[in-house]
Amino acid sequence: MGGDLNLGAIHMLKLLTKCAAIVAVGALGFTGALVSQAKADEPIKIGTFLSVTGGASFLGDPELKTMQMFIEDLNANGGLLGRKVELIHYDSKTSSEEAGTFVKRLIFQDKVDIIVGGSTTGNTMAVIKQIQKNEIPFISLAGAGVIIDPVKKWVFKTPHTDKVAVAKIFKDMKSRNLSKIGILSGNGGFGKSCQKNARALAGSAGIEILADETHGKGDTDMTPQITSIKSTAGVQAFLYCGFGAPTSIVAKNFKQLGLTIPHYQTHGSASMRFIKGADGAAEGIRIPAAALLVVDQLADDHPQKAVASAYKAAYESRYNDSISTFGGHAYDGLLIATQAIERAGSTDKETVRAEIEKTNNLVGVDGIFTMSPNDHLGLNEGSFVMVVVKDGGWKLSQ
């Protein structure tokens, strides 16, 4: 600004643009107000915010698909408490700041009854303060143990903690007499958290990390890091912590460099995409994953068999896409939430919260949930299995 201006015009203009802004924000409020009338016949609202796009879209995408499918099926079967269920979802774009805003929107604008969401630890941690302050039941779908440890009154979660996956890998290594390893991790939240856990758990598990490498977002070639690990004397096994395209790239690079030491990846690779993308190079790679991934190979009396096969069949036929284990977290989250509401007989937040806490022997896709005031995860290591890539598919490892 500055200089000689036509005053009338600029004043009017400023008024107009400001008004437009007010109208925009106001309109949001108005629609919100309209919807929040008439409590009785209005649907039960389940809110979610997921990383459908952005860095963790490999989590959010199947999670959202699963939730939409779950809610549709639920409504087709008469809904909940005789009411329809409405899923209100926002794409956090994997940004924690956006996640924070959307949680407020869910709570205050949409006035949801419960929130099931938060694909990543960052997204989840960023909203916990709001959840606790505004007292709304929240089931997170993210990995880190810090979400429920220490226990927060209103916060629950469904997936195994990241720690469990690493512990499982280390246990498998030890059972094969591998104790000196090199790790490579992606620099995103998932990879960094896995790396942190690996460092933390190594000592007690009797594992020694000889090489500790990182790769960047969008990297197209990891041979330098793997070469560096390869040339580290004494490395007996290799662990890759990451997700998405790099999982396949690492498998290919590993093969290219002619490495033959045992190759481990994490549950971030638990998707057929990984095997297809690696184009044969994934053979022999071992990963820890939810039993869901190899549900066909489970013994018939395995507790997860029935519910997991049903979910897998429904998802794959509906989306014409192979399942990933992440959708399973969302499935379990909704299962816990809807059953708690059912038991509570209302959507009263405190009652629902208490009912979630009382979840007992609930058979989900990921395992059996038994929660308590001291345990807001309620899942043991049991349902986590080691699988190995064989003949272009997943094979349960004994």
Next chain:
Amino acid sequence: MLAEFLQYLISGVTVGAIYGLVGIGFSIIYNSSQVINFTQGEFVMIGGMATVSLISAGVPMPLAMLGAVALATIVGVALEKFCIEPSRNAPVVTLIIITIGASIFLRGTAEVLWDRNFHSLVPISGDNPIDIAGAKLLPQSIWIVGSLMVIVCGLWLFFNRTLLGKAMLATSYNRLAAQLVGIEVRNILLLSFVLSSTLGAVAGILIAPISMTYSTVGVMLGLKGFSAAIVGGLGNPMGAILGGLIVGIAEAMTAGYISSAYKDAVAFIIILAVLFFMPNGLFGRKVVEKV
């Protein structure tokens, strides 16, 4: 020791060639319009993703590749016609923001049209690595570097031996003078978008077997390609290739010898250092202030 060094070098050259391929597109469009076209990465994405989707629809691979390149070129033309041309008189920053808007639009469209998964393409000559003194080289890397050289030669011939190419070069040096000697500057601009979208898509197809392809693959590649073009000196396609190689090799050597966690940071520090001593990049045109 030598094997490791060679391995880092192979990685650096391969990755650098990829950055260079993307960087060339930035340079060509910059030359004819002074615009940094941030959709260059999306051309790469379209090349890869369209090939994948055409193949999965049953189209034979060579045809699928052609189809993908054609699609990227159409997008490039549309971008120039509907976004850049109507705004020709806008400031450069504004044009950059338009291309950023376009890149968001194209990514969003790709996610709706295709999917958010990552895909691979079958390498052209298999994936049995070639052993060079203990270092392993993938045939696809040879394809990438080879194509880059072919493209370089092709561009050189085009710019130096054809009337059209010379007209493009003339336009980049002095738009007004070019106009005065009867060069249709608007067509040159369009041509530059055709060229770089085509090159982008070719790059996308070539690198997919190595880097995978997905809706956001162009984001980081675009950024690195831009860095390559800048380090080499904007407007000089050969500079973009050299810039790409510098960035690629710096990343690989840092990851190998110093710290893989800070390899991108080191690459950027090298870029900043180059710019500190050569504010117009390695081969950028020196702008003598004429008053």
Next chain:
Amino acid sequence: MSLISVEHLTKSFGGIVAVNELDLTIEPGGIVSIIGPNGAGKTTLFNLLSGIYQPTAGRIFFADEDVTDLSCHELAGIGLSRTFQNVQSFMNMSALENVMVGCHLHSNQRFIDTLLQLPSIKKSNRECRDTAIELMTYVGLKDYISAPADRLPYGALKRLEIARALATRPRVLLLDEPAAGLNPRETQEIDDLIRDIAKQGTTVMLVEHDMKLVMGISDRIIVIDHGQWLAEGTAEEIRHNPDVIAAYLGEQGRNR
């Protein structure tokens, strides 16, 4: 005391020597024109004097002080201002603001005062504005006071630059082809303006191709060729100097 003197001044670009071992002295007062064939190094000399280029060798003195190493803005600070061959107006500002920028050295530039818009800043703004209006009127741009610079015709921009340069209150004003691109009537007006500026006590140095203008207006004329001193004198002396005629023959002999 000489106002400006240069000793062995040399500037080369790569292999091309634009100004070569040049010595000259400018006395204060009056109008001094620098002429020479195309490529003689006139504009380069101006760019060296005003600090836009750093010389390859040689010294520059301003009022007997060595100012060779001073930068452009420091030279402006000691009283040297200029206009440009290709107009360099601030097209993102109004015409008036262009001239106000010229007052920069004589305004309050203290950052804290500025941020808080202290009364001293308001006073500075007011004074700047008054000076600028006065100068615009002086150079004959009264009608353009509230116009944005990019709406001014070319001839007006040339004068705007002169007004802007005058706002710095220079002791010496370097005018680089002030009449280029102007029609005869505009040239005559510029001619009058330059005479008046000199009359007010500012030394004017002029580079100009319009020989009629140069011959009519200059108190002294310095001829350079190939970056070297060739001749110096009054218009009459230069007109009859055989070296000058030789230098110009076939190239600039027509005296437009």
Next chain:
Amino acid sequence: MNWRQPHTGGMVMLLAVMAVLPLFLDNSFQYEIAIKVALNAAVCVGLNLLIGYTGQISLGHAGFFALGAYSSAILTDRYGLPPMAAMLTGALGVGLLSFIIARPILKLKGHYLAMGTLGMGVIISIVLNQEADFTGGPDGMSVAALTIFGWEPVTEFQWYWIAVGFLALCVWLSLNLINSPVGRALRAVHGSEIAARTMGIDTTHYKVLVFVVSAVMACLAGSLFAHYNGYITPSKADFFYSIELVTMVVLGGMASTFGAVIGAVVLTVVPQVLTVFENYEMMVFGGVLMGMIIFMHKGLLPTLSEFIGKRFHEPDKR
């Protein structure tokens, strides 16, 4: 015609809107949007001084924002500094840092400057991501509550006043700066750097000055954001946030302080509206952004004002 009046008028209008807006906001979410608008706008007002007025592009200001946010988070959490002290230390640190890097970086011009600032931002972002022991890595870290001389803002309503107060301050300072010899010097750098130098303007000095001012504004906004949000992740240092900020400036109208504010309003509110498009959200956003700039490439404010007042003129055409 009094040339100073548009500023006063605009300022009065801005304050009036700020004062009246709470009447239209009826829940925490809407306040949150308003607060985010205000903080983004504050950054944009500073950035606009650099990009719009001085003509020096920066694709790295998210880095300064994040440095502010993290210095508040880290200094209060790890070193027990009071929030205000942490904020000022952060601002001082960022001021110093930007002062040191400004000289070499601002030697670059145009796209090379874009690259230089981008590289600087990327390096900051990488450090924040990698130094997990200090920053919590990509998962981020929580930030202590703000206390201002013992008073602790808790509600969104209180935060609203802090945010808009900060914005008003930034706008006021920016208007003061522009409307002064220093401001004209900045705009002269944009118009013709060489001519500015011959007018006695030390262009390097002023470029550095405005770079530092805009960095410190971004840094303070970052500190406030961190305290308000209570949680901070490195995504705020991301290259994309830098781009978003520049987009706000360009969209609103370069070299227009109120334009920058309007750009921030639009680009913060629009994504909230676009969520109705679900899967098509990103596509629509890209399309809308492109469309707005193609049809109004001078920016929203200048274009609209030209539309309304036929003879209205916005000084900056670059």
